[in-house]
Amino acid sequence: MGDARDQVLAIVADILAVSPEMLTGQSSPKSVESWDSIRHLNLVLALEERFSIQFSPEEMEQMQTIGQITSLVESKLTGTASS
Amino acid sequence: MGISIRPHSAEYAGAVLRFNQRLNAGGAEDWMQAEPQPEARWLPKKEGESLYNETFLAVENDEVRGSYVLKHQNFSFGGNQIHSIGYYHHPVSEGTIDKTYAPVGALMIRDAIRRQPMLYALGMDGPGKPLPQMLKLLGWKIWLVPFYFLVLRPFRFLRQMEIIRENARNRLLADLAAFSGFGYLGINAAHALRRMRRAAATYSVKCVPVFENWTNDVWHSGKIQYSMVAVRDSSVLKKLYPASEQHFTRLQVFRNDRVVGWAVIAQRGPKPRFGNLRVGSVVDCFAAPEDASLIAHAAADALKERGFDMLVTNQSNTAWGKAFKHCGFFEGPSNFLFAASPQLSRLLDPFDRTKVQTHFTRGDGDGLPRSF
Numbered sequence: 001m002g003d004a005r006d007q008v009l010a011i012v013a014d015i016l017a018v019s020p021e022m023l024t025g026q027s028s029p030k031s032v033e034s035w036d037s038i039r040h041l042n043l044v045l046a047l048e049e050r051f052s053i054q055f056s057p058e059e060m061e062q063m064q065t066i067g068q069i070t071s072l073v074e075s076k077l078t079g080t081a082s083s
Numbered sequence: 084m085g086i087s088i089r090p091h092s093a094e095y096a097g098a099v100l101r102f103n104q105r106l107n108a109g110g111a112e113d114w115m116q117a118e119p120q121p122e123a124r125w126l127p128k129k130e131g132e133s134l135y136n137e138t139f140l141a142v143e144n145d146e147v148r149g150s151y152v153l154k155h156q157n158f159s160f161g162g163n164q165i166h167s168i169g170y171y172h173h174p175v176s177e178g179t180i181d182k183t184y185a186p187v188g189a190l191m192i193r194d195a196i197r198r199q200p201m202l203y204a205l206g207m208d209g210p211g212k213p214l215p216q217m218l219k220l221l222g223w224k225i226w227l228v229p230f231y232f233l234v235l236r237p238f239r240f241l242r243q244m245e246i247i248r249e250n251a252r253n254r255l256l257a258d259l260a261a262f263s264g265f266g267y268l269g270i271n272a273a274h275a276l277r278r279m280r281r282a283a284a285t286y287s288v289k290c291v292p293v294f295e296n297w298t299n300d301v302w303h304s305g306k307i308q309y310s311m312v313a314v315r316d317s318s319v320l321k322k323l324y325p326a327s328e329q330h331f332t333r334l335q336v337f338r339n340d341r342v343v344g345w346a347v348i349a350q351r352g353p354k355p356r357f358g359n360l361r362v363g364s365v366v367d368c369f370a371a372p373e374d375a376s377l378i379a380h381a382a383a384d385a386l387k388e389r390g391f392d393m394l395v396t397n398q399s400n401t402a403w404g405k406a407f408k409h410c411g412f413f414e415g416p417s418n419f420l421f422a423a424s425p426q427l428s429r430l431l432d433p434f435d436r437t438k439v440q441t442h443f444t445r446g447d448g449d450g451l452p453r454s455f
Contacts, residue, residue: 029178029185037178037188041217044189057194061085063186 004051004077008070011050015043025067047073086148086187088194091121091138095147099140102147102177109180117150117175126154126322133157133167134322139194141176141187149176149187153199154449157314160430162307165314168427169199172206172449174214192217200426206448209418224428226438228399230417231407233383236392237271243358243392273413287337288381294320294333297342298369305344305371309400310437311430313447315369320345323446324367331366336381344370346382347446351395363391365407367446372402379406399443419448 012027013020016034029035044063048054053076055063063069091099096119103116118124123136134156141149154170174191177184196202207215210225219225234240294317302316313319324331324347334346351362363386370378386394394412397419398404404414421443423431431437 028183030181030183035182035185037176037185037213038216038220040186041189041192041220045220055193057088057190057197060186060190060193061087064085064183 004074005070007050008047008073009066011046012043012066012069015039015046023066025070026065028065043069051077053077086141086143086184086190088139088191089142091118091140091150093121095140095142096120098142098145098147099150102150105177106175106180111175111179114173115175115179117147118152118173123152134319139191139198141191148184149174149178149191151175151191151195152449153195153202155199157319159306159309159312159314161310164430166201166430167199169195169202170447170449171195171202171204188213189217192221196221196424200424201430202424203427204422205420205443207418207420207422210420215420215422218422222425223422224431224434224438225420225422226399226434227417228397228419228421228443229404230415230419231396231398231404231412232415233394233407233410233412234392235387235394237269239360239392243360285338286343286377286381288385289335289337290385291333291335293326294324294345297335298345301342301344301369305369305374308372308440309442310440312369312442315367332385334378334381334385336370336378338374338377343374344368344378346378346385348382348386350389350391357393360392361390363389363394364445365394365396367444368403369442372400375400375403375406376409379403379410379412383407383410383412397443397445399438399441401439403442419445 009020009023013023016032016039018032018034023032029040044055044060047069051073053073055072059072062072099117099119103119106115117140118138121138122128123138126134126136128135128137136152136154138150138152140147151174152172154172155167156170157165158168159165171192174188176187176191178187204214204218210216210227215225296317298315298317298320302314306312324333330349332348334348335342336344336346346368347366349364349366351357351364365379365382365386368378368382383394396407396412397417398407399421408414421438421441423434428434431441
């Protein structure tokens with residue numbers, strides 16, 4: 001699962017155009033300057049494509065920090081997502 | 084706590100008020116306000132109606148962080164299929180003033196697509212804005228609906244039109260053209276040349292207070308020639324252009340004694356790009372494409388009589404575009420986008436061919452009845 005976490009971080013860093021070292025589980029649109037509405041949608045779509053998953057609107061509601069995004073991806077990959 | 088999308092209801096009235104106040108205080112554009120009450124002011128939802136607006140809110144705890152409106156309306160596809168299509172409009176997100184809520188925009192679009200997969204968006208103020216960029220990412224087909232204009236008072240146009248006076252050089256050139264008289268001569272000559280290429284249309288016209296049953300015949304005889312067109316029969320037109328909205332002028336157009344179509348004309352609401360110009364608009368119109376020229380002439384002539392500085396219209400259909408050009412209109416830079424969701428696009432496949440056979444006008448936009 002650590003591998004998925006690293007991949008999520010790499011995708012986030014790539015789309016937000018920041019170094020992965022600058023990101024933490026608490027990083028959010030508020031704390032990352034380049035994280036705007038368009039990049040957020042780009043991020044959702046990139047994660048869906050990379051992991052062959054689909055986020056429902058209810059799941060997207062939980063994607064507000066990198067920690068939340070990582071947990072959601074991991075839970076979907078293990079089939080434990082709640083929605 | 085996450086953000087969830089819910090239908091607007093009375094319990095959120097206070098939260099919507101606070102949301103709108105935060106948007107105002109944060110410097111959001113004037114139009115960025117959520118519908119204050121659950122019942123839409125324009126086309127509220129009623130039992131058994133197929134044409135209505137409903138508002139959805141992005142709610143976090145007790146606060147509203149976003150809002151969008153879905154307009155439901157029946158559309159004809161090629162005259163033989165009718166589908167209820169959703170129009171995604173007035174999306175407002177707290178993300179525009181507080182980056183914490185940047186994800187709200189994407190969340191609302193995804194929610195709207197799930198509620199109504201056959202969805203379109205219109206206007207959006209040009210392709211560079213966040214909404215069309217997001218729709219493009221989601222695989223929507225996007226197209227600029229052509230914009231047509233006719234200058235009636237060249238001096239005022241050259242002195243007032245913001246879009247041609249964007250820098251000092253252009254302002255100087257526009258002023259030179261205005262004060263020398265060359266602008267007057269040039270613009271009038273160009274419009275006259277365009278009109279001369281086509282014989283004058285012969286029509287008669289009547290202003291009507293309401294669109295009665297005769298519009299049903301126009302609708303049924305014309306709809307088959309459009310790849311996609313909102314149903315425009317009498318019952319729909321009475322809702323879109325009710326007699327109570329007196330700033331609209333409704334024209335019934337005849338060739339000899341036969342009704343061939345109609346148009347709705349009005350003064351355009353103030354827009355920074357038009358400066359202080361008095362702008363007349365062909366808001367909506369309908370006829371079979373072969374009669375478009377007659378309707379365009381009737382609408383343009385009626386607007387000319389009202390003393391406007393300039394006339395404008397948006398027309399997605401090639402025949403209607405040509406019809407307005409024959410009246411002297413020129414095509415100008417458009418910021419009026421049409422975007423179709425992937426599921427709607429499939430009904431329009433091949434999109435590049437069918438898009439110019441659709442019939443979208445300002446009347447299909449979100450600004451009715453006041454700010455089209």
